[in-house]
Amino acid sequence: MGREVSESCVDNLIIEMVSAYCNRFYESKPDLAARRIEAIGYQVGLQLSERYTMERPRFTDHLEAIKFICKDFWSEVFKKQIDNLKTNHRGTFVLQDNRFRWLTRMSVDTNQTNTDSSLDTAENKETQSASMHLYFPCGIIRGALTSLGIPCAVSADMSNLPACSFVVRIKV
Amino acid sequence: MAPIAPRSGDAVFANVERVNAELFTLTYGAVVRQLLTDLEEVEEVNKQLDQMGYNIGIRLIDEFLAKSNVSRCVDFKETAEVIAKVGFKMFLGVSASVTNWDADGTCCSLILEDNPLVDFVELPDTCQGLYYCNVLSGVIRGALEMVSMKTEVTWVRDMLRGDDAYELKVKLLKQVPEEYPYKDDE
Numbered sequence: 001m002g003r004e005v006s007e008s009c010v011d012n013l014i015i016e017m018v019s020a021y022c023n024r025f026y027e028s029k030p031d032l033a034a035r036r037i038e039a040i041g042y043q044v045g046l047q048l049s050e051r052y053t054m055e056r057p058r059f060t061d062h063l064e065a066i067k068f069i070c071k072d073f074w075s076e077v078f079k080k081q082i083d084n085l086k087t088n089h090r091g092t093f094v095l096q097d098n099r100f101r102w103l104t105r106m107s108v109d110t111n112q113t114n115t116d117s118s119l120d121t122a123e124n125k126e127t128q129s130a131s132m133h134l135y136f137p138c139g140i141i142r143g144a145l146t147s148l149g150i151p152c153a154v155s156a157d158m159s160n161l162p163a164c165s166f167v168v169r170i171k172v
Numbered sequence: 173m174a175p176i177a178p179r180s181g182d183a184v185f186a187n188v189e190r191v192n193a194e195l196f197t198l199t200y201g202a203v204v205r206q207l208l209t210d211l212e213e214v215e216e217v218n219k220q221l222d223q224m225g226y227n228i229g230i231r232l233i234d235e236f237l238a239k240s241n242v243s244r245c246v247d248f249k250e251t252a253e254v255i256a257k258v259g260f261k262m263f264l265g266v267s268a269s270v271t272n273w274d275a276d277g278t279c280c281s282l283i284l285e286d287n288p289l290v291d292f293v294e295l296p297d298t299c300q301g302l303y304y305c306n307v308l309s310g311v312i313r314g315a316l317e318m319v320s321m322k323t324e325v326t327w328v329r330d331m332l333r334g335d336d337a338y339e340l341k342v343k344l345l346k347q348v349p350e351e352y353p354y355k356d357d358e
Contacts, residue, residue: 003193006263012228043202
């Protein structure tokens, strides 16, 4: 294994990055903050994927590339593999991580009956914060797949914590 | 029961959860890159990196104290050694060295020869004046402030600018005694 750092370095950097973009730079513009956070993730995914596939031949099809993300790539980044992969065989894949590492450090209450977004309750803020964080790994997946020649859109679904699903829609 | 001895940097690092440094290096690089795009001014980016470091430092100190078992440092000299040998090691996986003490022991240099933040990094000419690793100065400043030391942390040498090492000057400005919000009943 190559050089290592403590995991808290990565955790703290990500938390602070999200906080800076949400609360300082784009305080009243969560959409812009989200796009920047996703862009940072995209850059990381692009570069990581290039490094991890340097010595491999190109993937023969989309499914092989997605499986690479689920197994080798996810292991390198999150120290485990994706637990469940589903597809509709028409360009949409759902990657489910049953215990998404970066969310295990956040407590989020998703049992909310009130979905009124004008209510700035503590739970709402926590959910917002967690969903902001998820733009980063979504970007990573999008960047990784783009570097493999697969343009796509990636979103996250955290309705089933601590599991987290990433929905990949491949652009035709 | 005998007091628990403070652990060495290596021992602590061996016991924390660790990850591939690449993820950290690339994430930090992507953040700096995005900051340069969004903030445009190099000075502003330096400032934000320092602020981010400060915010990280004020949290990191808790983890440091909990995992390293260091007892209260006797003086600033000991503080600097602990940062260099235990602090840097348990988070970044590399130790720093301490030199250049001034006469009254309130100012020294922390020297880092190996720095995971800068693996594969080259600064383009358009980034003149950027202190790429400025997050580190903020981390040290923030962490020390939480243990009642106000410091000024500045860069003396920066390998990305052509120097042969990373050197941070750490100057103790004020030692603020802890204040309690109540008076002792005598």
